Amino acid sequence: MKYRLLTKDELEELEKEFVTFLAANGIPAEDWVRIKENEPAKSQELIAIFSDVVFDKILSQVHYLEHRQPDIIRIFRFGEEKVIMNGLRLEGKSAIDFTKNQDVTALMQLFKLSPGKLKIFTAEKTYQKDRLQEIFQLMQNSAQILKDDRLFSTIEQLKNAKP
Structure with missing residues (x-):
């Protein structure tokens, strides 16, 4: 992880983008629900990757x-x-x-x-x-x-x- 995990509130604000991220990685909604419930380490890993993507995008625009x-x-x-x-x-x-x-x-x-x-x-x-x-x-x-x-x-x- 390059930065930090997005907070729960930040993730809720970016729900639409997170759904798009999951879909782009071949994870439909029902699979995400299963991963959250049965594979907490994998769900945290996906959130960490998404967090880095979000921070990279924001920080790359900072001058x-x-x-x-x-x-x-x-x-x-x-x-x-x-x-x-x-x-x-x-x-x-x-x-x-x-x-x-x-x-x-x-x-x-x-x-x-x-x-x-x-x-x-x-x-x-x-x-x-x-x-x-x-x-x-x-x-x-x-x-x-x-x-x-x-x-x-x-x-x-x-x-x-x-x-």
Whole structure:
């Protein structure tokens, strides 16, 4: 198993897809009922395979993740061979709390009004594991999927604008 088993709730949400998966593997509904009742190890194995298929599909579409703490925000961009992380750290007193979901414009307004100092940092690394497994690991550590690159690009612009 590459990731984790889907929870019961997740499986219920994906019932239609699971039925399609079973059918594609030559397992009709009546056989699935029999397997669940008489071969629990085999049913868990099938759920594990399906779980990996689901996670592979989701994770392959991820290009950006964000990880927020009250005083730090990290945005990860996943390329083919490496991940680049851009981040912001607040030092000193500030009214800004990165865990509050504010858009880029609102954050920029708060930075201008904040007495705290803003530090920009960046890092990059090549993948130590499979790309999808690295994305999964960050998500297990509370990183969230970002649909667009606005925040990553904004930090990149701030970083490049530094004297």
